[in-house]
Amino acid sequence: MLRTLGLFAFAVCVNAPTQAAASSKEEIKIGQTLPYSGPLSGFGVIGRAQEAYFAKLNADGGINGRKIKFISLDDAYSPPKTVEQTRKLVEQDEVLMMFGTLGTATNNAVHRYLNSKKIPQLFVLSGATKWADPKSFPWTMPGMAAYESEGVVYAKHILKTKPDAKIAILAQNDDLGKDYVAGFKRALGDKAAKMIVSEATYETSAPTISSQLATLKTSGANVLFGAVVGKFSSQMIKGVAEIGWKPDLMFVPTSASSITFLEPAGLDNATGLITSSYQKDINDAQWANDEDVKAYFAFMKESLPSADPRNTNYATGFLNAHLITHILKACGDDVSRENILRQATSMKNVKLPLLLAGVTVNTAKDDYLSFQQLRLRRFNGKNWEGFGELLDDQ
Structure with a gap:
């Protein structure tokens, strides 16, 4: 060797x-x-x-x-x-x-x-x-x-709009999922222990996440934070609809927001989904005449x-x-x-x-984060609509 x-x-x-x-x-x-x-x-x-x-x-x-x-x-x-x-x-x-x-x-x-x-x-x-x-x-x-920055922004929105939320978390079992959840919990602070009622993870090699979704639903959670990417984004959105679970708020990472991942899940099922971005949504009518x-x-x-x-x-x-x-x-x-x-x-x-x-x-030489400002977006069944002001992870 x-x-x-x-x-x-x-x-x-x-x-x-x-x-x-x-x-x-x-x-x-x-x-x-x-x-x-x-x-x-x-x-x-x-x-x-x-x-x-x-x-x-x-x-x-x-x-x-x-x-x-x-x-x-x-x-x-x-x-x-x-x-x-x-x-x-x-x-x-x-x-x-x-x-x-x-x-x-x-x-x-x-x-x-x-x-x-x-x-x-x-x-x-x-x-x-x-x-x-x-x-x-x-x-x-x-x-x-940074994933942590996104997690912070989503938690801030929950604290502001639904402070009595019962939160379920589904996360990819790797650095990606751990970073999202770390930022999310950091922003919830000492309220995290009470507000988070269920957590589940999945491996990227797994064929489906059906069992995890079923378990999370039984917790009685009315908010779902999914640190999911790729095909698992589609599976989560479609899976939640198929088991009749209707969380008041459901979040996915920016990287899971492409129409490529929403269409297989059914655009109707994705309606109300929340994510964030630092760039203009090319499919949003408000930017149709933007240069x-x-x-x-x-x-x-x-x-x-x-x-x-x-x-x-x-x-x-x-x-x-x-x-x-x-x-x-x-x-x-x-x-x-x-x-x-x-x-x-x-x-x-x-x-x-x-x-x-x-x-x-x-x-800077001691600050490698290129993008540190985000704005929340909500899917309306056809495209993403931005709302609120620019946010950061502070």
Whole structure:
């Protein structure tokens, strides 16, 4: 075993990419893994939107004279596959950075490796608190609001609108679920013990969550907080309706709010569902004449004409592609890993297409959280409607 590990370490050292190989005067290589197959394959369109965005960018001359070579590989939301594909991107394709890889468990499988090689792992599509740890993992940065922040916002809403609530919690049994629940309980404070009447978890490998929902219903809870993603979002929404449970309030994470996950559950069943966001909902009528939203739909029509532009995961890809483009433009002629990290950790009041009014991106060497402001949204049976003011986790 020790001999095997020694050979592995030697191979990594030999195959380590050079800065010159990862970028040149003509090209910048960006790597990514996403679930194009498997239980969370609905998120794969994020990469498709970014691929189309970079293609359009290249057609217009690229960034500071360099073209983007974007290599996005399927990891099926499987950590071992993420390790395999990431090593391929780093050691064979010799990418300059990793960008927008999705998932807590998947990114957890590679972030020590990437940090040890000082390769930027930027704008991870996971809100786990661990991605904002500049002291221990300076080369890794989150690309969405922290799960704990979302949990705090939902708890604040319950305390304000239904202080006598009986709350049931269903959470994915991993860092994602634990972070959501930690923020949620932190905001409830000493009221958590009385208000939370039942909790259940599920494994991502589980075929269904039917038994958990049945157990939670028997608790008499009238509020359901679901820290669920992917197919489990659909299962929760549909499952609650099928067992005749009608919680007064039901919450899901921002990442579970795509129409892709609501339609299989039945849009009627999703009516009244609450989530949050820091970006404009492209399907909300209030933004129909917004310049950012019109630009997004124009992009989709031109670059991905056969795709469903209503799918908000495309909008996520579009937004984050602008974010990484901002960083690379700010690098000027110095497209080194060190300068990329320097620019990513010194953003000041950066405005991006599709962000809600008042929301800007701010980072610092000791603060890696890109998005820290949220607004609640409620599903009306057709689309999401924002309500209330911008909130944070303080």
